[in-house]
Each structure stands twice: as C-alpha cells, then as structure tokens.
C-alpha cells in the first residue's frame with residue numbers, strides 16, 4: 001500500500017519544496033491549496049522528483065474551519081496517513097477576520113492546523129510509526145504567551161500577532177507530542193528560518209507590522225527581516241523534510257527542528273502549564289471538532 005503524506009499550503013513556497021522532498025523519499029503526497037491551476041502546476045513539479053506513487057491536489061481554503069473539516073473528512077476516507085505537514089501560515093499586515101468571525105492570524109496559523117490534526121489522528125495512529133510536523137517560526141521568540149482569548153488586548157501589529165499564533169501552535173505541538181507519546185505518532189515543530197516567498201514578499205516592509213517600541217529600531221529590524229527572508233524556499237524546507245522523514249528522528253517526539261535542520265531547544269514559554277491549559281481551552285472553544293459543540 002502507498003504510504004500517504006499531506007502537505008498543507010503545498011502548492012507554493014516552502015510547502016511545495018517540502019512536498020517535493022517527501023515525494024522524492026517515496027511518499028504519495030497530497031498537496032492542499034486554494035487554487036486548482038496552481039495545484040496542477042505544483043503536481044507537475046512534484047512528479048519530476050517523485051519516486052513513489054504520483055502526487056495529488058486537494059482544494060481547500062484553510063482559513064475556513066468548515067473547509068478544514070470537509071478536507072479532513074475527504075482525507076480520512078482514504079485510510080492510514082503516514083505524514084501530516086501542517087505548513088499553512090500567514091501574516092496579515094492589517095487586522096482581518098475569517099468567515100468564522102475569528103481573527104485571521106490566529107485562525108490560519110493555529111486553529112486550522114490544530115483542527116486538521118485532531119480530525120486525522122485516527123488515520124495517523126493507523127499508519128504508525130507516523131509523523132505530524134507543524135511549521136513554526138522564529139517569531140515565537142518575541143511572542144507573549146497569554147491565550148485567554150483569540151485576540152490579546154491592545155493594538156494590532158501583524159508580526160507580533162503572527163508570532164503569538166505560531167507560539168500557540170508550538171505549545172499545542174509539544175503538548176500533543178506528550179499526549180501521543182507511546183502511540184507510534186511522533187510530533188515535531190519545524191522552524192524554516194526564512195525564505196523569499198509570497199508570505200514575506202512585500203509584507204515585511206512597513207513599520208506598522210511591529211509594536212511602537214520596536215518601530216524606534218525600525219531600520220535595524222527591517223534589515224534583520226530582509227536578511228532572514230532572502231534565501232530560497234528549498235533551503236527553508238529542510239527542517240520540515242527532516243522532521244517528516246529523517247531516520248535520525250525515528251522513535252523521537254516533541255522536538256523543535258531549527259533552521260539548520262537539527263533539534264534546538266524550544267522557547268521556555270512553550271511548555272508552561274498555564275499556557276498549555278489556555279491553548280487547549282481556546283482551541284477547543286474556537287475550533288470544536290464537531291461544529292455547534
């Protein structure tokens with residue numbers, strides 16, 4: 001039987017490079033994106049490196065919880081799942097809400113991967129040893145870990161909201177790894193470092209994305225952003241590919257794989273019991289596995 005892998009936001013940027021790495025290792029990869037034409041172009045590229053079964057495209061807007069649930073149902077119907085890479089992520093320079101009325105940064109970077117993962121656990125268990133990879137970001141290191149609501153009090157600064165949502169997802173990732181310890185499902189976070197992609201192209205140029213305090217240092221901050229987001233997506237995909245397929249990680253779980261593609265210490269705030277509890281509650285409340293609960 002084919003060993004199946006799913007890469008969300010896998011039709012462009014770091015996700016496409018990740019999908020290519022997984023396909024090259026023999027996995028039958030399904031890439032998820034919103035745009036079917038783009039999906040078709042991605043499949044052509046993946047096919048050139050695939051060593052196992054051909055790739056597939058599944059359409060879904062991962063900013064919609066209903067679409068995430070529908071996607072999960074379609075994927076679950078296909079049976080055991082060897083690898084799930086939750087690669088979707090976005091930074092929104094201006095505050096916006098999803099169709100579910102949830103602040104978009106929190107929905108796309110945390111609730112969507114959370115919900116898809118929870119809804120596919122049975123298929124991941126059935127394929128054990130299997131792996132879940134949640135794509136993180138260095139922005140978590142600047143984030144404050146308070147999660148009693150989707151939105152923190154105070155102003156909207158896109159980069160900080162992004163870091164906060166990625167921190168929620170990292171907290172969830174490490175918590176899930178403990179929950180699944182001994183089940184055959186390993187759970188990793190992968191920090192790609194940075195790359196020149198759609199997400200970073202043009203979005204890191206306005207001082208409005210950082211807090212007034214950091215704006216005072218804007219020339220420095222901007223230079224740092226430019227440096228860290230100038231590399232190729234193929235290099236930024238390495239941590240995810242290692243987390244998904246690296247034999248050096250066999251039997252291990254609960255690790256953050258850093259930009260150099262080896263395990264690095266997770267930020268202290270990502271394992272605090274109070275934060276874990278808040279993330280659990282908020283995730284269940286905002287993204288119930290069954291709608292209406």
Ligand SMILES: NC(=O)c1ccc[n+]([C@@H]2O[C@H](COP(=O)([O-])OP(=O)(O)OC[C@H]3O[C@@H](n4cnc5c(N)ncnc54)[C@H](OP(=O)(O)O)[C@@H]3O)[C@@H](O)[C@H]2O)c1
Nearest residue numbers: 009011012013014033034035062088089194195197198199
């Ligand atoms: N780039 C960086 O410097 C950097 C740094 C740290 C962490 N990261 C993280 O790495 C991951 C990948 O980042 P990236 O820079 O490669 O992003 P990207 O360039 O924006 O990714 C493009 C891909 O995302 C898909 N996508 C975007 N929104 C979607 C949605 N709502 N539903 C479904 N698919 C969606 C696009 O497909 P469609 O257009 O067809 O929807 C396309 O496949 C993210 O989690 C990001 O937070 C990136």
